[in-house]
Amino acid sequence: MSLFNLFGRPSFNHGIHPPSNKTVTGKTPIRRLPFPGMLVIPLNQHIGKPAIPIIKKGEEVVRGQPIAKADGFVSVPIHAPATGRIKGIELMPTAQGRNAPSILLEVYEGATQEVLWGEEQTIGDMSDEALRQAIQNSGMVGLGGAAFPSHVKLTIPEDKSVDTLVVNGCECEPYLSCDHRMMLEHPRALMRGIRYAMRATGTKQAVIGIEDNKMDAVETLRANLPRDGSISVEAVETKYPQGSEKMLIKSLLGREVPAGGIPAEIGVVVNNVGTLAALGQLLPKGEGLIERVITVAGPGVKHPGNYLVPLGTPIGFVLDQVGYEGSQTEFILGGPMMGPAVSALDTPVTKGTSGLLVLNEPDIESETLRIWPCIKCARCVDACPMHLNPSHLGQLAAKRKYETMAEEFHLNDCFECGSCSYVCPSNIPLVQYFRIAKAINREQAA
Secondary structure (H helix, E strand, O other), X not given: OOHHHHHOOOOOOOOEOOOOOOHHHHOOOOEEOOOOOEEEEEOOOOOOOOXXXXXXXXXXXXXXXXXEEOOOOOOOOEEOXXXXXXXXXXXXXXXXXXXXXXXXXXXXXXXXXXXXXXXXXXXHHOOHHHHHHHHHHOOOEOOOOOOOEHHHHOOOOOOOOOOEEEEEOOOOOOOOOHHHHHHHHOHHHHHHHHHHHHHHHOOOEXXXXXXXXXXXXXXXXXXXXXXXXXXXXXXXXXXXOOOOHHHHHHHHHOOOOOOOOOHHHHOEXXXXXXXXXXXXXXXXXXXXXXXXXXXXXXXXXXXXXXXXXXXXXXXXXXXXXXXXXXXXXXXXXXXXXOOOEEOOOOOEOOOOOOEEEEEOHHHHHHHOOOOOOOOOOOHHHXXXXXXXXXXXHHHHHHOOOHHHHHHHHOHHHOOOOOHHHHHXXXXXXXXXHHHHHHHHHHHHHO
């Protein structure tokens, strides 16, 4: 533990403190939304190869039935979120800004919320390999936003060994509180999921890190800890981006992931609380991931809260259910710091969607202020959690020196948290510049 940590909650250097805007949704229990008339289910809801459809147009499916299979190791299957009839497979809008092949499922009127496909499993009788296969069969990916297949993350490379599972309950993005509610409402499922993850990775201890603006979650989970001491809960400082896995590992364990490396190189594997709670719910029943909790919030929302939403639900349907206002409105899938803006109301909620943020006119105007030249105030340098120099990187980006940014100024260490753009008094969209630079470097390297 660093000297700094002796005087407060465990934390990391730098970072920012944006307004949290979680008060209303964090105190409201999760509510279930009804089915829309049509579900739009993209085949690329995860990092890796898109799933392969195993159904045909016109076929009837029941809620929970597999409708697409995994295409290789870094891929997961997809299950029907509702009972209905397959209308087709078409290119549809996605949050990534491009159309993608998607299964259109026409939901039967009055379809039951009961899951009709699944088979109970005795996890204790499984080998570790069978457990990882069961996790892949569930279609589970990281629900924190990255959508990385969970079975891949829980498969430790043969040349690495891990000793600690870090469970990420920080949820540091403003507005988002779906993980907070999952910790409060499903602590036993979370503990089961943590046990499964520890078995799959061979770790003997787990540490749950939660920002100290959610002390009710800290107390709830501590009351549900196993008596053997293998799992603990630690409150960390409320600061963005505390929920980044590199920052959380530093805060909880004092270890640093090497540049370009992964947590397994320092003996750690990290999973999100929402992911593990869902695994704790699904695996014993042998069911697939067909719905998730998302936070719907923002100044344009009439009934903000956390909602259990079938995957594939168009955001336009969600907005009709919760109500929103404003003639000029912007929608963000995820949190305001890292989530992409979307305009098409038929863009669906997917496995990686943690929130739907609705900004109305005043907020949009604040986001579109004039861009001024850099005044070299160094606020971005003080904010960057990776100790980069965003100001200098931004100047190189303006000159299109993308290779220099990567080779001499560690561009690829940037995980695009947006802290530099947030504090910039000149309104320079630094993180957008860095995304462009990375994309061009990847294209040139391909």
